[in-house]
Amino acid sequence: xxxxxxKVMEHFRNPRNVGIIEDANGIGEVGNAVCGDIMKMYLxxxxxxxxxxxxxxxxxxxAIASSSMATELIKGKPVSEVKQLTNKAVxxxxxxxxxxxxxxxxxxxEAIQAALEDYEKRTxxxx
Amino acid sequence: MIYADNAxxxxxxxxxxxxxxxxxxxxxxxxxxxxxxxxxxxxxxEKAREDVAAVIxxxxxxxxxxxxxxxxxxxxxxxxxxxxRKKGKTHIISTAFEHHAVLHTxxxxxxxxxxxxxxxxxxxxxxxxxxxxxxxxxxxxxxTIMTANNxxxxxxxxxxxxxxxxxxxxxxxxxxxxAMVHIPLNVVDDNIDMLSASAHKFHGPKGVGFLYAKKNVRxxxxxxxxxxxxxxxxxxxxxxGIAAMAAALKEANEKMDENAVHLIKMRDRxxxxxKEIPHSALNGDPVRRLPGNVNFCFEGIxxxxxxxxxxxxxxxxxxxxxxxxxxxxxxxxxxxxxxxxDVAHGSLRLSxxxxxxxxxIDYMIKSVGEVVEYLRGFSPLxxxxxxxxxxxxx
Numbered sequence: 323x324x325x326x327x328x329k330v331m332e333h334f335r336n337p338r339n340v341g342i343i344e345d346a347n348g349i350g351e352v353g354n355a356v357c358g359d360i361m362k363m364y365l366x367x368x369x370x371x372x373x374x375x376x377x378x379x380x381x382x383x384x385a386i387a388s389s390s391m392a393t394e395l396i397k398g399k400p401v402s403e404v405k406q407l408t409n410k411a412v413x414x415x416x417x418x419x420x421x422x423x424x425x426x427x428x429x430x431x432e433a434i435q436a437a438l439e440d441y442e443k444r445t446x447x448x449x
Numbered sequence: 450m451i452y453a454d455n456a457x458x459x460x461x462x463x464x465x466x467x468x469x470x471x472x473x474x475x476x477x478x479x480x481x482x483x484x485x486x487x488x489x490x491x492x493x494x495e496k497a498r499e500d501v502a503a504v505i506x507x508x509x510x511x512x513x514x515x516x517x518x519x520x521x522x523x524x525x526x527x528x529x530x531x532x533x534r535k536k537g538k539t540h541i542i543s544t545a546f547e548h549h550a551v552l553h554t555x556x557x558x559x560x561x562x563x564x565x566x567x568x569x570x571x572x573x574x575x576x577x578x579x580x581x582x583x584x585x586x587x588x589x590x591x592x593t594i595m596t597a598n599n600x601x602x603x604x605x606x607x608x609x610x611x612x613x614x615x616x617x618x619x620x621x622x623x624x625x626x627x628a629m630v631h632i633p634l635n636v637v638d639d640n641i642d643m644l645s646a647s648a649h650k651f652h653g654p655k656g657v658g659f660l661y662a663k664k665n666v667r668x669x670x671x672x673x674x675x676x677x678x679x680x681x682x683x684x685x686x687x688x689x690g691i692a693a694m695a696a697a698l699k700e701a702n703e704k705m706d707e708n709a710v711h712l713i714k715m716r717d718r719x720x721x722x723x724k725e726i727p728h729s730a731l732n733g734d735p736v737r738r739l740p741g742n743v744n745f746c747f748e749g750i751x752x753x754x755x756x757x758x759x760x761x762x763x764x765x766x767x768x769x770x771x772x773x774x775x776x777x778x779x780x781x782x783x784x785x786x787x788x789x790x791d792v793a794h795g796s797l798r799l800s801x802x803x804x805x806x807x808x809x810i811d812y813m814i815k816s817v818g819e820v821v822e823y824l825r826g827f828s829p830l831x832x833x834x835x836x837x838x839x840x841x842x843x
Contacts, residue, residue: 334757340827355830358751358771358779358794362829380828382753382772423772 327417330387337386339393341376347444350436353429359385361433363393367441370401370449377433384416384423385430391415392430401441401449407434451809453766455650455741456599456627456800461693462652464700469654469693476688481677490688497695501659504702505644506635513660513668513678514691518626518647519550520671521660524682525622525643526554526593528662528669530563532620533590540564540589544576546785547595548624550645555593564588573734574603574786582613591620596628596644600769600782600798601733602742604632611640620666626650626658630701631709631739642666648690653697657690708803712740715805719743722814726821728834730843732783732796743799744769746783746792748843749831750824755797758820764813769796791830792842 326334348365359381366374375397377389392412396404409427413419419427442448452460461469476493478486498509515521526541533539543555545567555565566584568576576594585592592614597604607623614621622643625634630651636644643666647658662668674683701708720731720743728748747755752768759766769780771794778784779793788796799813825831833839 331757334754335761337827342832351829355791355794356789357777358790360829378827378829378832380749380830381751382770383757385751385772386754 325420326383326387327419329391329415329417330384330419333387333390333416334383337377337390339376339390339397340378342378343374343376346376348437348439348441350433350438350440352432352436353381355380358382359426359429361385361389361429363389363433363437365434365437365441367401372396372399372401372404381426381429382423384419384426387416388412388419388426388430389433392427392434396434401438404434405438405449407431450763450765451805451813453764453799453801453805453813455802456602456798457767458649458655459652459802461649461654462697462700465648465653465693465697468696469689472689472692476692480686480688481675490686493692494686494688497692500695500699502661504630504698505661506637507661508664510679511636511661511664513662513682514686515658515660515682516656517649517658518548518624518645519658521645521647521658522548522550522593522622522624523554524660524668524671525645525662526551526558526591527671528666529591529593529620529622529643530558531669532667533588536590538588538590540566540586542566542568542581542584542589542592542594544568544570544594544785546570546574546598546600546782547593548599548626551593551595551624552781568594570598570603570785572787573737574598574601574732574782575734575737576605576610578606578609578613581610582617585613585617585619589617589619591622593622593624596623596625596634597632597739598733598782599627600780601744601786602627602739602800603733604628604737604739607641608639611642614642615640627739630698630705631741633705636661636663648694648697651697651701653694654690657687657694659694704803709740712801712803712805715801715807715810716740716743718807719799719801719810719813722810723817725814726818728841728843729821730792732786732788739800741801741803743801745797746788746843747795747797747821748792748841749828749834750795750821752794752796754824755795755817755820758823759797759816762816762820764799764816767798767800769798770794789842
């Protein structure tokens with residue numbers, strides 16, 4: 323059996339929404355270089371909807387795939403719904419992650435939550 | 450496909466496969482039995498022992514066949530510890546970048562009351578003999594230092610270290626798993642009391658290895674039972690596997706010089722090519738290193754994603770990244786030579802084989818360059834480095 327599911331490999335090989343958003347109004351960065359994982363999410367929120375999302379990731383295959391999948395799950399969604407996103411949902415959408423890689427999906431959830439908090443701070447709005 | 454992970458394991462040679470399959474058919478008797486089938490297997494076994502001994506300049510009776518390098522390491526260290534304990538000598542000297550078969554055994558001994566000194570391996574991954582000498586105490590019973598490192602390929606001055614141990618009357622063990630048939634080794638000239646080796650690193654089968662122990666070194670058993678291996682390693686011998694190991698060893702040893710000339714040329718071409726990648730660094734000594742070993746750190750990227758993308762390009766390699774091991778820390782070897790976590794995660798080991806071609810080397814250089822550039826393209830760490838928010842380490 324391969325280390326990762328086909329879904330993980332597909333997202334790893336062809337990550338969606340890679341890059342940055344120059345006029346993002348919510349940016350979240352989690353992880354650190356010492357641990358070997360950094361995830362950065364850029365959100366462009368308009369009318370309480372995530373109109374655009376991009377990511378940058380330093381990390382392993384499952385970290386990149388988790389970032390990619392997380393952006394797909396939240397793009398075009400209302401912020402109230404995005405706030406409910408869990409790492410489990412990310413991992414499930416990827417057809418599962420090896421146990422010791424579950425923290426990659428946690429990072430994806432945390433990066434998005436951090437970006438939402440940044441948005442709240444910038445706009446004074448509460449989601 | 451380019452297999453560049455020969456330090457992990459090697460493909461069995463045709464000679465080894467043929468030897469093994471033939472003997473599985475023809476020498477299936479128990480070497481301890483007295484009838485012809487058994488005695489025939491016994492002959493095969495003892496011929497293999499002679500062949501193995503001849504390669505390293507030992508006497509046949511000084512060779513104990515084991516299940517591999519890890520068992521040999523365990524038995525060598527345990528035996529020296531037992532001998533030491535009887536004389537009240539409970540200090541062992543080693544290095545911080547040994548294989549885990551050595552380090553974990555030493556940790557166990559530490560819990561049993563042994564005092565362990567792990568020597569610095571410096572930036573180039575080489576132990577200084579004078580530091581070994583300075584570390585030896587009245588109660589030192591063993592110095593165990595690998596012949597060459599498995600990750601960064603740095604070759605240790607074992608002959609000098611062995612001479613110091615002889616002078617100080619301390620046992621010297623070396624884990625030669627990676628070095629065997631890549632650099633000349635002679636247990637007499639190199640002042641070695643015990644040496645471990647593993648067949649699958651030199652085109653032999655997996656699950657077979659050997660321990661050389663000088664005849665005055667009394668071994669302790671890890672496995673109790675019958676009288677096989679002069680009573681030092683119980684269990685009916687893996688005759689076909691052992692004979693295949695001996696055949697592979699003999700063959701690889703005969704080609705050592707020829708292979709080394711080619712491998713060093715290829716290795717240095719690969720190193721020169723990879724050095725062109727900005728913010729990269731070679732790990733380990735550039736000259737005193739195994740002929741087939743190349744190990745680099747690339748700043749701003751993580752090793753596992755690098756390996757997966759290289760695999761897509763048909764290159765099989767390994768990394769010291771934490772993500773490839775399932776642990777949180779990157780390779781203890783890279784940390785031991787002073788690489789910080791940030792860059793140790795971005796390491797790549799290419800251990801090339803004897804048949805590698807110049808075209809393959811150039812393809813590897815090109816592919817690694819492309820993948821590193823691609824991954825840096827969306828690495829937030831790389832962005833911070835490029836924008837001056839963080840300082841480059843490499």
